[in-house]
Amino acid sequence: xxxxxxxxxxxxxxxxxxxxxxxxxxxxxxxxxxxxxxxxxxxxxxxxxxxxxxxxxxxxxxxxxxxxxxxxxxxxxxxxxxxxxxxxxxxxxxxxxxxxxxxxxxxxxxxxxxxxxxxxxxxxxxxxxxxxxxxxxxxxxxxxxxxxxxxxxxxxxxxxxxxxxxxxxxxxxxxxxxxxxxxxxxxxxxxxxxxxxxxxxxxxxxxxxxxxxxxxxxxxxxxxxxxxxxxxxxxxxxxxxxxxxxxxxxxxxxxxxxxxxxxxxxxxxxxxxxxxxxxxxxxxxxxxxxxxxxxxxx
Amino acid sequence: xxxxxxxxxxxxxxxxxxxxxxxxxxxxxxxxxxxxxxxxxxxxxxxxxxxxxxxxxxxxxxxxxxxxxxxxxxxxxxxxxxxxxxxxxxxxxxxxxxxxxxxxxxxxxxxxxxxxxxxxxxxxxxxxxxxxxxxxxxxxxxxxxxxxxxxxxxxxxxxxxxxxxxxxxxxxxxxxxxxxxxxxxxxxxxxxxxxxxxxxxxxxxxxxxxxxxxxxxxxxxxxxxxxxxxxxxxxxxxxxxxxxxxxxxxxxxxxxxxxxxxxxxxxxxxxxxxxxxxxxxxxxxxxxxxxxxxxxxxxxxxxxxxxxxxxxxxxxxxxxxxxxxxxxxxxxxxxxxxxxxxxxxxxxxxxxxxxxxxxxxxxxxxxxxxxxxxxxxxxxxxxxxxxxxxxxxxxx
Numbered sequence: 001x002x003x004x005x006x007x008x009x010x011x012x013x014x015x016x017x018x019x020x021x022x023x024x025x026x027x028x029x030x031x032x033x034x035x036x037x038x039x040x041x042x043x044x045x046x047x048x049x050x051x052x053x054x055x056x057x058x059x060x061x062x063x064x065x066x067x068x069x070x071x072x073x074x075x076x077x078x079x080x081x082x083x084x085x086x087x088x089x090x091x092x093x094x095x096x097x098x099x100x101x102x103x104x105x106x107x108x109x110x111x112x113x114x115x116x117x118x119x120x121x122x123x124x125x126x127x128x129x130x131x132x133x134x135x136x137x138x139x140x141x142x143x144x145x146x147x148x149x150x151x152x153x154x155x156x157x158x159x160x161x162x163x164x165x166x167x168x169x170x171x172x173x174x175x176x177x178x179x180x181x182x183x184x185x186x187x188x189x190x191x192x193x194x195x196x197x198x199x200x201x202x203x204x205x206x207x208x209x210x211x212x213x214x215x216x217x218x219x220x221x222x223x224x225x226x227x228x229x230x231x232x233x234x235x236x237x238x239x240x241x242x243x244x245x246x247x248x249x250x251x252x253x254x255x256x257x258x259x260x261x262x263x264x265x266x267x268x269x270x271x272x273x274x275x276x277x278x279x280x281x282x283x284x285x286x287x288x289x290x291x292x293x294x295x296x297x298x
Numbered sequence: 299x300x301x302x303x304x305x306x307x308x309x310x311x312x313x314x315x316x317x318x319x320x321x322x323x324x325x326x327x328x329x330x331x332x333x334x335x336x337x338x339x340x341x342x343x344x345x346x347x348x349x350x351x352x353x354x355x356x357x358x359x360x361x362x363x364x365x366x367x368x369x370x371x372x373x374x375x376x377x378x379x380x381x382x383x384x385x386x387x388x389x390x391x392x393x394x395x396x397x398x399x400x401x402x403x404x405x406x407x408x409x410x411x412x413x414x415x416x417x418x419x420x421x422x423x424x425x426x427x428x429x430x431x432x433x434x435x436x437x438x439x440x441x442x443x444x445x446x447x448x449x450x451x452x453x454x455x456x457x458x459x460x461x462x463x464x465x466x467x468x469x470x471x472x473x474x475x476x477x478x479x480x481x482x483x484x485x486x487x488x489x490x491x492x493x494x495x496x497x498x499x500x501x502x503x504x505x506x507x508x509x510x511x512x513x514x515x516x517x518x519x520x521x522x523x524x525x526x527x528x529x530x531x532x533x534x535x536x537x538x539x540x541x542x543x544x545x546x547x548x549x550x551x552x553x554x555x556x557x558x559x560x561x562x563x564x565x566x567x568x569x570x571x572x573x574x575x576x577x578x579x580x581x582x583x584x585x586x587x588x589x590x591x592x593x594x595x596x597x598x599x600x601x602x603x604x605x606x607x608x609x610x611x612x613x614x615x616x617x618x619x620x621x622x623x624x625x626x627x628x629x630x631x632x633x634x635x636x637x638x639x640x641x642x643x644x645x646x647x648x649x650x651x652x653x654x655x656x657x658x659x660x661x662x663x664x665x666x667x668x669x670x671x672x673x674x675x676x677x678x679x680x681x682x683x684x685x686x687x688x689x690x691x692x693x694x
Binding site: 027076077100101102103104105106107108110111145146147149150160161162163164165167168171188190191215217218219220221222241243244245246247248251252253254255256257258262263267283284285286287 | 560
């Protein structure tokens with residue numbers, strides 16, 4: 001098994017005809033992911049890459065294709081609406097790749113999603129990958145913008161706020177012979193749909209996942225909360241890395257959520273919380289896979 | 299994005315948030331005119347720069363204090379002439395200070411009580427929270443640390459907005475009774491409307507004051523705006539003052555690069571915000587000091603890489619460069635060509651260490667090796683960081 005998605009998951013893509021969405025829809029198809037529908041209002045009835053039907057609405061796309069998961073590539077001013085369209089269509093999972101959505105829009109989306117059965121991952125995230133069994137993990141489920149070929153099917157779960165740091169961790173694991181169950185980028189915004197703790201709970205319940213890498217960064221307190229939960233409940237070894245020890249207070253470090261304010265959300269505070277929870281700390285970003293291997297042997 | 303104090307007061311006026319009367323002046327004559335238009339009595343003159351600690355600051359011409367009180371319009375003019383065009387140094391500006399191009403001239407008020415009021419979006423609950431305290435005029439973090447019981451937090455339902463009973467609850471907790479309660483309800487309601495309609499991420503009124511003649515007003519305020527929402531806030535973008543920003547950051551933003559200047563001497567150029575932060579950290583871990591945060595983004599072009607090099611090299615403090623690229627989707631060879639082109643074009647003369655990994659990495663490494671440039675390759679991020687720190691130390 002894996003978490004959230006399997007190689008059989010049927011995926012639709014909102015914003016499939018934009019340059020960003022089209023590029024990554026094509027890469028997902030090449031990876032062997034079951035991309036069964038696209039949505040671009042006004043382009044219903046056309047085909048993407050001569051094979052994927054395009055619909056005007058998510059509701060239609062779900063009804064006709066049986067998709068249960070959506071990836072959103074629409075521009076920031078329209079992204080909140082796109083998320084709620086996916087929620088209204090009854091999707092199980094909506095993965096919002098879009099970067100730059102106003103915080104007040106996301107605040108309203110979260111409030112409107114209360115009580116719905118849909119899970120949101122992101123926004124401002126690389127998406128998720130459940131690797132396949134083929135060459136270079138071909139045949140897996142790739143939703144979003146991560147490079148598929150760096151993965152390898154296996155039993156390490158990866159959760160991260162950052163895209164490229166996720167790829168670093170995955171590549172280190174793969175080149176050391178450790179495959180992954182599922183790799184999830186939860187995104188770098190201050191308000192997001194799914195947090196570290198949500199993903200840790202899923203990895204903990206997933207029989208295929210045997211160990212976990214958790215990557216965090218400055219800002220907020222999500223890593224501390226996840227660590228406190230893990231200390232009490234997580235049965236599986238965890239390694240952690242926190243980015244931003246040298247970031248100046250009060251500045252946003254690229255990600256809208258990566259900011260230390262009022263002495264809160266520092267890297268030092270997060271690292272201390274992770275250590276206290278028995279999580280093996282990677283001292284540098286080169287050390288993430290090795291830290292997990294150390295923890296597994298402990 | 300940050301704004302000036304006088305701009306914050308303009309926003310208050312637009313939304314009906316009570317504040318002290320006054321206006322901005324760019325010349326001593328204008329300061330006198332503004333002062334003449336105000337009620338007679340004490341006047342306050344405040345230097346307008348994006349940094350705190352103005353009152354205790356010193357101008358480079360020796361004049362002490364960026365905030366002064368006076369009695370007449372001609373004194374206001376005289377004070378303005380000592381501040382305008384001069385460089386003010388405060389504990390937040392650094393030793394280089396900031397040139398004062400504008401001053402605020404306002405009616406001074408007699409303060410009976412200083413309070414604190416703020417609105418921000420709480421990350422943990424994803425809703426706006428109001429924060430109020432009877433301890434105004436001091437650092438709220440200190441209050442939170444020493445006397446947390448003196449801070450009231452109230453969550454707002456995003457669809458209902460601030461409710462009248464909530465404004466009364468806060469007023470009551472701040473001891474604002476009688477006619478002051480109505481003033482407080484109005485001020486809190488209007489400030490919340492401003493917060494939402496102008497896409498703020500934080501508004502902090504400190505102090506919120508009660509005057510000796512029984513008026514409640516926002517005396518000083520700090521605004522943070524959500525950068526993601528600026529596309530729909532033209533009036534806020536118009537308040538941007540690029541002379542207050544790091545020129546390196548202004549230049550970088552023109553090229554779609556995410557750059558933040560720091561004080562160290564090893565520059566870094568990285569794809570992805572998380573990896574860029576981690577690269578700064580590893581430079582320090584290796585015994586060096588990072589000169590910047592620079593994220594060229596996931597889909598960086600050759601032109602962007604070249605612009606990034608120019609910005610990095612324009613900084614005379616930079617003594618070495620570390621390029622750290624994980625090319626997941628983008629082609630490492632394209633990046634390598636961008637690096638070579640930029641290094642040649644800029645006549646690079648300081649140490650350069652490149653760590654490439656990912657898609658088409660062998661071709662990228664070959665391009666670098668055959669470029670004739672004096673550069674080193676790092677095996678992994680730590681190796682690359684160690685190499686650049688060593689190279690900078692041996693060159694010094």
